Amino acid sequence: MRIAMALLSLTLCFGARAQQTYQAQPTDDVWYYDNAFNAGFTAILRVWGDGANAVDPTGTRPALNFSYALAKWRLNGIPAGRQYQVIRAQITVVQTQPPGYTRAEGELFPLEARPLSHTNFTEQTWDYNAPNNPEIGATIFGESQMTNYRTDAPFAIPVPLDVEAFEPYFNAAVNQNNGALGIGFVSRMDPGGQGGNRFYRFYSRNDSGGRGPVLQVVYRVAGDVNGDGCADDADLLTVLFNFGSNDAQADLNGDGVVDDADLLQVLFHFGNGC
Ligand SMILES: [Ca+2]
Numbered sequence: 690m691r692i693a694m695a696l697l698s699l700t701l702c703f704g705a706r707a708q709q710t711y712q713a714q715p716t717d718d719v720w721y722y723d724n725a726f727n728a729g730f731t732a733i734l735r736v737w738g739d740g741a742n743a744v745d746p747t748g749t750r751p752a753l754n755f756s757y758a759l760a761k762w763r764l765n766g767i768p769a770g771r772q773y774q775v776i777r778a779q780i781t782v783v784q785t786q787p788p789g790y791t792r793a794e795g796e797l798f799p800l801e802a803r804p805l806s807h808t809n810f811t812e813q814t815w816d817y818n819a820p821n822n823p824e825i826g827a828t829i830f831g832e833s834q835m836t837n838y839r840t841d842a843p844f845a846i847p848v849p850l851d852v853e854a855f856e857p858y859f860n861a862a863v864n865q866n867n868g869a870l871g872i873g874f875v876s877r878m879d880p881g882g883q884g885g886n887r888f889y890r891f892y893s894r895n896d897s898g899g900r901g902p903v904l905q906v907v908y909r910v911a912g913d914v915n916g917d918g919c920a921d922d923a924d925l926l927t928v929l930f931n932f933g934s935n936d937a938q939a940d941l942n943g944d945g946v947v948d949d950a951d952l953l954q955v956l957f958h959f960g961n962g963c
């Protein structure tokens with residue numbers, strides 16, 4: 690029994706080290722709209738579309754019937770020079786009170802998180818008319834969920850990101866962009882005419898209450914079972930030793946069984962981070 694407990698705590702210890710969590714607010718976020726007031730430092734970001742489109746199809750920057758929010762994160766503490774497996778990723782924003790849309794409208798016209806063409810912008814120097822502002826990509830990493838919807842208080846809007854779509858973007862940010870990761874927030878939600886109230890309004894990083902967007906990424910060095918930062922024969926042996934079991938540590942893809950898919954993860958990334 691004592692030995693079993695010791696093994697269990699050892700496993701938990703290794704498991705905790707193998708998976709790591711990044712969680713932070715952006716270093717820059719801006720309200721990307723033609724008539725935006727205080728676009729770089731507004732406490733509230735605003736997002737809407739024209740009902741049919743989330744991104745203005747007529748030009749590279751949003752015309753009057755579109756409004757975006759751009760955010761840039763610094764992935765501090767994640768070393769470059771290796772590939773990472775993204776296990777889970779989510780952005781959470783906080784909707785101001787009261788929302789200008791019903792729960793059903795929020796579900797019909799979600800807030801979308803998309804890639805940016807580059808991250809060469811700061812809220813300090815933001816200019817709507819600058820010639821080279823980032824463009825919003827076509828990929829939708831994630832859509833908002835209205836699970837916490839309420840009208841009597843601000844509420845958190847989770848935007849879970851699709852791991853397969855987001856993982857290469859995350860790796861490119863770490864390995865090719867000095868850790869800078871840009872996200873564009875857009876939505877098809879139509880305010881309903883000039884002066885309309887139906888759009889997303891969520892706190893920026895400049896909110897004095899600290900309710901700005903939060904990016905959370907659970908990741909590990911790809912193929913690294915034991916969490917020493919390197920995929921090598923020790924990891925291969927751990928997978929082989931636990932083959933056919935449900936050992937959580939060796940189950941790299943998290944499908945509940947240790948099998949050839951996990952073995953391939955280690956083989957494919959063999960030498961990663963070493
Ligand atoms: Ca800002």
Ligand SMILES: [Ca+2]
Pocket residue numbers: 912913914915916917918919920921923924
């Ligand atoms: Ca290892």
Ligand SMILES: [Ca+2]
Pocket residue numbers: 940941942943944945946947948950951
């Ligand atoms: Ca597995």
